[in-house]
Amino acid sequence: xxxxxxxLKGDLQVKIExxxxxxxxxxxxxxxNEKAHKDSLSNERLEFLGDxxxxxxxxxxxxxxxxxxxxxxxxxxxxxxxxEPSLAYLAxxxxxxxxxxxxxxxxxxxxxxxxxxxSDCFEAFLGALYIDQxxxxxxxxxxxxxxAPHQTILEIxxxxxxxxxxxxxxxxxxxxxxxxxxxxxxxxxxxxxxxxLFVENQLQAQGKGKSKKEAEMQAAREALNAYDNGxxx
Amino acid sequence: xxxxxxxLKGDLQVKIExxxxxxxxxxxxxxxNEKAHKDSLSNERLEFLGDxxxxxxxxxxxxxxxxxxxxxxxxxxxxxxxxEPSLAYLAxxxxxxxxxxxxxxxxxxxxxxxxxxxSDCFEAFLGALYIDQxxxxxxxxxxxxxxAPHQTILEIxxxxxxxxxxxxxxxxxxxxxxxxxxxxxxxxxxxxxxxxLFVENQLQAQGKGKSKKEAEMQAAREALNAYDNGxxx
Numbered sequence: 302x303x304x305x306x307x308x309l310k311g312d313l314q315v316k317i318e319x320x321x322x323x324x325x326x327x328x329x330x331x332x333x334n335e336k337a338h339k340d341s342l343s344n345e346r347l348e349f350l351g352d353x354x355x356x357x358x359x360x361x362x363x364x365x366x367x368x369x370x371x372x373x374x375x376x377x378x379x380x381x382x383x384x385e386p387s388l389a390y391l392a393x394x395x396x397x398x399x400x401x402x403x404x405x406x407x408x409x410x411x412x413x414x415x416x417x418x419x420s421d422c423f424e425a426f427l428g429a430l431y432i433d434q435x436x437x438x439x440x441x442x443x444x445x446x447x448x449a450p451h452q453t454i455l456e457i458x459x460x461x462x463x464x465x466x467x468x469x470x471x472x473x474x475x476x477x478x479x480x481x482x483x484x485x486x487x488x489x490x491x492x493x494x495x496x497x498l499f500v501e502n503q504l505q506a507q508g509k510g511k512s513k514k515e516a517e518m519q520a521a522r523e524a525l526n527a528y529d530n531g532x533x534x
Numbered sequence: 535x536x537x538x539x540x541x542l543k544g545d546l547q548v549k550i551e552x553x554x555x556x557x558x559x560x561x562x563x564x565x566x567n568e569k570a571h572k573d574s575l576s577n578e579r580l581e582f583l584g585d586x587x588x589x590x591x592x593x594x595x596x597x598x599x600x601x602x603x604x605x606x607x608x609x610x611x612x613x614x615x616x617x618e619p620s621l622a623y624l625a626x627x628x629x630x631x632x633x634x635x636x637x638x639x640x641x642x643x644x645x646x647x648x649x650x651x652x653s654d655c656f657e658a659f660l661g662a663l664y665i666d667q668x669x670x671x672x673x674x675x676x677x678x679x680x681x682a683p684h685q686t687i688l689e690i691x692x693x694x695x696x697x698x699x700x701x702x703x704x705x706x707x708x709x710x711x712x713x714x715x716x717x718x719x720x721x722x723x724x725x726x727x728x729x730x731l732f733v734e735n736q737l738q739a740q741g742k743g744k745s746k747k748e749a750e751m752q753a754a755r756e757a758l759n760a761y762d763n764g765x766x767x
Contacts, residue, residue: 353593360586
């Protein structure tokens with residue numbers, strides 16, 4: 302495996318001034334808690350900053366890309382793009398999992414695959430890049446992997462919601478899950494779809510979206526939320 | 535009253551290119567929903583963007599101002615600075631309440647004093663300023679009113695928590711509320727205080743902070759949170 306800085310500069314075409322700061326983004330707290338690395342800094346403060354950097358870059362992109370979309374729709378897209386599973390997915394896409402520095406215990410218990418750790422590392426890297434090179438560098442880094450392909454990422458993570466709901470309800474055995482289109486409104490260029498999620502022919506949740514797919518995903522998300530809040534699937 | 539753009543340029547020393555965009559930040563949705571203003575745009579999309587701009591500017595400032603502070607402490611400070619009452623307070627400080635455009639019904643029912651409306655307008659203005667002039671202009675605008683005096687704002691809004699808790703428990707009559715220092719740890723330059731909130735000599739909540747004042751505020755916040763989540767004060 303190439304050293305981190307060579308990999309970032311060469312393969313990912315990232316400009317870097319302060320190599321130590323960039324390295325810090327990959328130091329999980331379990332790593333710096335080990336005696337041998339007690340002089341290293343963890344990535345937690347960088348993650349605090351990177352979280353805000355990511356939020357702004359994604360917000361600005363959506364604001365300009367969807368000039369006619371209402372704030373509620375933009376907010377939902379943003380929330381889905383910056384949530385943990387999406388960021389963990391991106392971290393793996395750019396091989397950050399291989400460069401993570403973990404404590405021994407954390408590494409042995411599968412920390413390198415843990416979504417929260419991967420997502421935090423990704424945000425910390427954005428924070429470090431922002432300090433080192435400014436907001437435009439962060440935009441350039443995120444354009445090919447997150448911004449330009451955001452539709453695909455929304456679809457992949459939507460699929461996630463539907464899959465998760467299915468896994469959840471089928472823990473107790475096979476049950477019939479079906480998505481049905483309940484409503485389709487508005488003029489051709491800005492239609493709103495409403496999908497219903499039916500379990501054994503009982504309506505469990507509804508979702509709205511600009512496409513059938515998105516409406517179904519929102520319905521699955523609703524159902525998962527209800528379940529998280531103590532309801533039954 | 536001066537026209538908005540003159541006021542912003544003259545009194546607040548803000549540079550402006552796109553006057554229409556800046557004006558949009560002051561258009562509450564109730565205003566654009568009126569027939570006579572149906573060609574105006576509301577400030578909702580700008581608020582979506584401004585929220586993220588504010589988060590980044592505050593995060594970056596705290597990150598650099600408190601180089602030794604852990605992420606958890608920075609997150610708490612940020613949350614308190616960007617919450618609705620703080621932003622409504624700032625909006626009033628810069629007289630945005632006078633420039634808000636509201637629908638008739640909203641204006642008559644006291645919308646000009648509503649914290650959510652003021653806070654949204656303040657965020658929308660930051661979004662518009664960011665598009666018009668970039669992140670440095672937003673930092674310059676926020677420095678004298680929010681960043682430099684952030685300690686004072688934290689204190690004012692901390693006071694808020696304590697006052698709110700007091701009002702809450704005393705709805706049913708006079709009860710004795712007391713804050714006691716429970717712990718004081720760490721080396722002189724980075725002490726951590728733990729305060730306990732006692733109601734009728736019963737410990738209700740604890741809070742930690744870099745000062746006694748902050749610890750007490752956090753304890754009041756904890757107690758309010760517990761109450762919001764269905765507990766009793």
